[in-house]
Amino acid sequence: MAFKVPRGTQDILPENTPKWQKIESILRELARVYRYKEIRTPIFEHTELFQRSVGDTTDIVQKEMYTFEDRGGRSLTLRPEGTASTVRAYVEHKMYGAPDQPIKLSYMGPMFRYERQQAGRYRQFVQFGVEAIGSADPAIDAEVIAFAMDIYQTVGLKDLKLMINSLGDKETRDTHRTALINHFKPHIHEFCDDCKNRLEKNPLRILDCKLDREHPLMQTAPKLTDYLTPTSREYFEQVKKYLEVLGIEYEVDPNLVRGLDYYTHTAFEIMSTAEGFGAITTLCGGGRYNGLVEEIGGPDVPGIGFALSIERLLLALEAEGVELELDDALDVYVIALGDEAKLKAVELISSFRLKGISADMDYLMRKMKAQMKSADRLQAKFVVIIGETELEQGVVVVKQMETGNQEKVEINEIVNYLKQQLSID
Numbered sequence: 491m492a493f494k495v496p497r498g499t500q501d502i503l504p505e506n507t508p509k510w511q512k513i514e515s516i517l518r519e520l521a522r523v524y525r526y527k528e529i530r531t532p533i534f535e536h537t538e539l540f541q542r543s544v545g546d547t548t549d550i551v552q553k554e555m556y557t558f559e560d561r562g563g564r565s566l567t568l569r570p571e572g573t574a575s576t577v578r579a580y581v582e583h584k585m586y587g588a589p590d591q592p593i594k595l596s597y598m599g600p601m602f603r604y605e606r607q608q609a610g611r612y613r614q615f616v617q618f619g620v621e622a623i624g625s626a627d628p629a630i631d632a633e634v635i636a637f638a639m640d641i642y643q644t645v646g647l648k649d650l651k652l653m654i655n656s657l658g659d660k661e662t663r664d665t666h667r668t669a670l671i672n673h674f675k676p677h678i679h680e681f682c683d684d685c686k687n688r689l690e691k692n693p694l695r696i697l698d699c700k701l702d703r704e705h706p707l708m709q710t711a712p713k714l715t716d717y718l719t720p721t722s723r724e725y726f727e728q729v730k731k732y733l734e735v736l737g738i739e740y741e742v743d744p745n746l747v748r749g750l751d752y753y754t755h756t757a758f759e760i761m762s763t764a765e766g767f768g769a770i771t772t773l774c775g776g777g778r779y780n781g782l783v784e785e786i787g788g789p790d791v792p793g794i795g796f797a798l799s800i801e802r803l804l805l806a807l808e809a810e811g812v813e814l815e816l817d818d819a820l821d822v823y824v825i826a827l828g829d830e831a832k833l834k835a836v837e838l839i840s841s842f843r844l845k846g847i848s849a850d851m852d853y854l855m856r857k858m859k860a861q862m863k864s865a866d867r868l869q870a871k872f873v874v875i876i877g878e879t880e881l882e883q884g885v886v887v888v889k890q891m892e893t894g895n896q897e898k899v900e901i902n903e904i905v906n907y908l909k910q911q912l913s914i915d
Contacts, residue, residue: 498613581788592624619797632732713744823865827877
């Protein structure tokens with residue numbers, strides 16, 4: 491029987507992992523610069539956590555969660571997103587009591603959603619996200635958005651568009667909810683079953699429907715921005731002012747509602763405008779969730795965050811033809827000619843690695859010509875050749891692959907020689 495990778499998942503092979511590692515290092519460095527400290531939460535949580543936070547009427551909860559019972563009969567779910575787990579940890583460990591607020595956190599790891607596989611979308615995907623919990627200052631909204639934009643600009647993307655909207659406060663949402671029901675109800679029979687179910691429970695989700703997005707009523711639906719309370723409107727204006735101070739261009743999209751129930755006030759998405767990227771252009775999404783901490787058992791503490799898929803980031807790089815600067819070259823390849831030389835080669839390789847010099851050698855007993863070809867394929871910077879004559883003389887032959895220059899170096903000095911050539915402290 492031939493086994494294959496499960497549908498909607500992928501193997502990331504060694505020729506591709508350097509790209510992932512590069513992006514991961516950029517994300518971690520930006521998190522350090524912005525002071526968002528890493529948190530690591532379990533891959534699965536109690537199912538109710540996602541039902542309460544993400545929302546019963548969302549596609550994630552209704553259709554996409556990987557849920558199972560453990561041997562104790564408890565319902566557990568592979569995490570479909572990172573915010574709920576992060577906020578749960580924030581509440582459980584009473585991080586709201588820390589003297590320095592807001593608490594700024596970042597995370598990176600696999601998420602799981604059962605959805606139709608598309609370009610850059612998998613059932614197991616890797617997500618990077620940040621959460622800033624404990625501040626209702628619109629300046630932190632701008633900081634979070636700036637962080638997200640900074641990621642894409644740092645990796646070299648240019649075809650980007652930032653879309654923002656305000657979902658308002660509870661009063662705004664209640665008034666807008668009534669207007670949406672009155673708008674859609676007379677013609678709800680023309681919509682999909684999901685929209686019919688959402689009409690009374692959460693009519694805002696109708697605006698996020700993918701099947702009925704072209705329906706004429708979608709274009710004329712009451713806009714949240716028309717129902718903002720004075721406080722909500724002023725908050726949104728402040729966020730926009732901060733974005734303008736930061737030189738971040740944006741467009742206001744009144745129909746931007748995001749796919750999760752916990753969002754309030756600021757919501758945003760970063761889109762790719764690259765030609766050929768695909769029909770689904772969203773790279774990153776986030777927003778404010780002022781009621782979420784309280785919803786899952788904590789105090790009434792505000793928060794805001796975003797999340798992005800690394801798979802879709804890679805797809806955007808490909809669409810724009812951006813090549814990441816990768817340093818996957820081998821420092822030194824050791825060629826041993828003879829049994830005694832091979833013993834010495836093994837010893838040398840160990841001494842190289844102990845000093846931070848990446849090193850490799852032949853383990854297939856091939857001839858020198860084949861080994862040189864292997865060194866070339868591995869992009870070795872140097873080749874160290876050692877045979878019986880070199881052993882007797884106490885030297886090795888060092889070839890610099892870029893120039894082709896060769897010289898003899900004493901065995902006892904080869905480590906220091908390579909450290910100097912490679913600028914390794």
